[in-house]
Amino acid sequence: MPTFRRVRILPEGRAVQVVEFQGGVKLGSFGTFVVNLGVYSPELTQPPRDVKVEEAHSWNCMAEMQTRLAHLADPCPRGALVSMVTGADQRQQDLWWSYRGGPRSTLRTFQDVLSLFADRGAAWFTTMTAVERFRWAYAVRGARVAGLPSRAPSSDGA
Numbered sequence: 001m002p003t004f005r006r007v008r009i010l011p012e013g014r015a016v017q018v019v020e021f022q023g024g025v026k027l028g029s030f031g032t033f034v035v036n037l038g039v040y041s042p043e044l045t046q047p048p049r050d051v052k053v054e055e056a057h058s059w060n061c062m063a064e065m066q067t068r069l070a071h072l073a074d075p076c077p078r079g080a081l082v083s084m085v086t087g088a089d090q091r092q093q094d095l096w097w098s099y100r101g102g103p104r105s106t107l108r109t110f111q112d113v114l115s116l117f118a119d120r121g122a123a124w125f126t127t128m129t130a131v132e133r134f135r136w137a138y139a140v141r142g143a144r145v146a147g148l149p150s151r152a153p154s155s156d157g158a
């Protein structure tokens with residue numbers, strides 16, 4: 001399924017916003033998909049992954065810099081926003097959208113996906129593309145490795 005990328009120039013390097021449609025491949029999941037969102041920067045991602053910006057996929061992004069579009073929806077799956085803010089790994093059951101129905105059903109599915117992206121996904125990218133968010137992701141990762149509690153970034157980026 002397709003991957004869409006948009007490169008952003010940051011003060012400390014480049015970042016790419018990745019929107020990736022992942023098709024179902026397991027028995028019973030054919031004709032379904034999820035939408036993965038991620039922000040990747042070869043200059044800012046730790047540990048460095050040596051992936052070119054134009055070739056980045058959602059799985060190349062740090063775990064703290066990726067989510068599933070459905071996790072941003074109302075009602076938000078329990079723990080998904082907590083995970084986004086604190087970095088705690090609170091993975092929720094994924095929403096797999098279906099395109100197995102007729103043309104009207106499929107059109108409605110894609111309209112729902114585009115609407116959710118316009119309402120929540122674009123704002124998520126704005127937040128996650130900030131250099132401060134990369135710094136926060138390092139702190140969260142370091143705290144997790146050290147077994148310490150993490151905290152959300154302050155509004156001043158500290």
